[in-house]
Amino acid sequence: MKxxxxxxxxxxxxxxxxxxxxxLSLIVRINNLILxxxxxxxxxxxxxxxxxxxxxxxxxxxxxxxxxxxxxKNNGIKVCTAKKFYPDQKDENSILKNRSxxxxxxxxxxxVQKAIEENCELLIFDDGLQDRQIDYNFKLxxxxxxxxxxxxxxxxxxxxxxxxxxxxxxxxxxxxxxxxKSDQNExxxxxxxxxxxxxxxxxxxxxxxxxEFNLNDKFLIFSGIGNSxxxxxxxxxxxxxxxxxxxxxxxxxxKKHDILNLIKIAENKNIKIITTEKDFVKIPTSLREKINxxxxxxxxxxxxxxxxxxxxxISEIN
Numbered sequence: 001m002k003x004x005x006x007x008x009x010x011x012x013x014x015x016x017x018x019x020x021x022x023x024l025s026l027i028v029r030i031n032n033l034i035l036x037x038x039x040x041x042x043x044x045x046x047x048x049x050x051x052x053x054x055x056x057x058x059x060x061x062x063x064x065x066x067x068x069x070x071x072x073k074n075n076g077i078k079v080c081t082a083k084k085f086y087p088d089q090k091d092e093n094s095i096l097k098n099r100s101x102x103x104x105x106x107x108x109x110x111x112v113q114k115a116i117e118e119n120c121e122l123l124i125f126d127d128g129l130q131d132r133q134i135d136y137n138f139k140l141x142x143x144x145x146x147x148x149x150x151x152x153x154x155x156x157x158x159x160x161x162x163x164x165x166x167x168x169x170x171x172x173x174x175x176x177x178x179x180x181k182s183d184q185n186e187x188x189x190x191x192x193x194x195x196x197x198x199x200x201x202x203x204x205x206x207x208x209x210x211x212e213f214n215l216n217d218k219f220l221i222f223s224g225i226g227n228s229x230x231x232x233x234x235x236x237x238x239x240x241x242x243x244x245x246x247x248x249x250x251x252x253x254x255k256k257h258d259i260l261n262l263i264k265i266a267e268n269k270n271i272k273i274i275t276t277e278k279d280f281v282k283i284p285t286s287l288r289e290k291i292n293x294x295x296x297x298x299x300x301x302x303x304x305x306x307x308x309x310x311x312x313x314i315s316e317i318n
Contacts, residue, residue, distance in 0.1 A: 004249045005057065005226075009159040010150040018157040025154035032130070032162055040135035043112050047122045047314040050136040052129030054162040055149055057250050058227020059142035060176040060203065062092050062278075063298035065126045067203075069100045071307055072122055080120040082111045083127060088251045094281040096126060108134055122314070129170070130161055137314040139170045144227055145178040148187060165194055171313060172199040172306070176298075177230065199309055201302045205234050208295040213240070218271040220244045222262055223279050224252030231276055234296070243271050254279070259287045266290075 008015045014022075049068065053059040065081050072079040081100040083093060084107070096102045101120075105111050108131050115123045129139060143149075150159040167173065173191055191200060218241045223231045228247045235242060246262065248254075266273045273291045275283075280293035300306055 004247070005159060008151065009153075010147055012151070014151040014153055014158065018151055018153050021157040022153065025157045028154045028161070029163075032166075035130065035132040038132050040132060041109065042135040042137075043116070045116050046112060046120060047138075048112065048125065048134065048136045049122065049138045049140065049310065049314070050125045050128045050134075051140045051142060052125075052127050053142045054129065054160055054164070054166055055143060055147060056155065056159045056161055056226070058147065058225060058230060059144050060174075060205075060298060061142050062095060062126050063205070063296065064140070064142055064174060064203065064300075065096065065124050066099050067298045067300060068124050068310075071303065072124075073100075075307075077122050078120050079122040079124065080115050080118070081124050081126060082108070082115065083125065084108050084111070084131075088253070091251060091278045091282050092126065095278060138172075138310050140172050140174060141167065141170050142174050142176065143187075144176045144230060145187060146229065146233075147227060164190070167191060167194045167198060170195070170198065172201060172309060174201045174203055174300070174306070176203050176205070177233075178202050199306075201300060201306050203298050203300045205230070205296045206299050207234065207238055208297050210238055210294075212292070213274075215239050215241070217241065218243045218269075219274050220246070220262065220266045220269070220271050221274050222246040222248065223276050224248035224250060224254075224282075225276055225278055226250045235274070235294070240274070243269060248279075252279075252282075254282050254284070256284055256287065259283055259291070263287070263290050 008017050051061050051065045053061055069079055069081050080103055081096050082103045083096060085104045093104050103111050103114050105114060108128055112123060149164050152158060154160045188200060191198060221235060221242055225231060232245060262273060275291060275293050277293050277295055283291060
């Protein structure tokens with residue numbers, strides 16, 4: 001789905017527009033209730049992890065999936081990543097395909113069967129917490145600390161796919177970019193009040209290819225991701241001199257004229273262009289020469305503890 005999130009979604013308190021739209025949120029609530037009544041299937045021949053979100057977009061799901069894939073692969077486990085196929089999410093599919101053994105089909109149950117056929121022992125889904133047909137062995141919810149739950153309302157009144165109370169049914173939370181103790185305490189208290197048994201972990205992005213850039217240069221940046229501000233912030237923290245920012249809708253499908261326009265703006269200002277890896281894979285190959293991207297890794301502060309928790313939940317993988 002290509003969209004720009006309305007600003008009022010991330011207000012700390014709902015505004016008038018959110019309240020006016022709230023009757024439409026009833027559709028999402030009813031749909032969630034119906035899905036919860038459907039029987040779930042647990043697969044005996046494979047272990048499954050779902051890395052998802054209940055806040056729509058920009059929570060770091062895909063980097064978290066890649067990090068978990070690397071951890072378990074390095075531990076000698078036959079692991080695959082997976083994502084249900086959506087035509088407008090080819091960017092995430094490309095990244096997962098480039099950095100892991102990846103399966104994508106039009107049904108998550110078909111994906112599981114395919115992974116079993118390929119002798120995969122552990123399957124890590126990118127998204128799918130709202131798919132109630134599979135009883136995942138471990139369910140991890142991603143948040144960005146700056147956005148947290150926005151105004152707390154369900155779509156379309158706010159950014160929530162489920163109410164925050166749904167944390168009662170999940171195993172762990174991973175919060176991206178917590179860097180203030182007061183914020184950490186506030187969010188931790190909110191989560192623990194809902195589910196005292198849920199485990200909370202912290203993560204942050206690290207630029208892998210910073211040495212490829214001259215920080216004396218000036219830059220135009222552009223992105224079409226769920227949380228464009230997180231892209232800008234990591235560049236600022238790493239001392240990139242940003243002159244201009246252009247934001248496109250999430251999962252935006254770039255056309256040739258879009259990129260040519262960006263190049264023209266940059267040339268007129270005598271500045272260089274940077275985007276995200278997720279956006280770069282969607283740029284026509286013939287136009288990539290004048291555009292660079294940052295490669296990021298997700299670092300999990302409590303990686304050992306999270307790995308041990310997942311292993312205890314999914315039991316021993318033979």
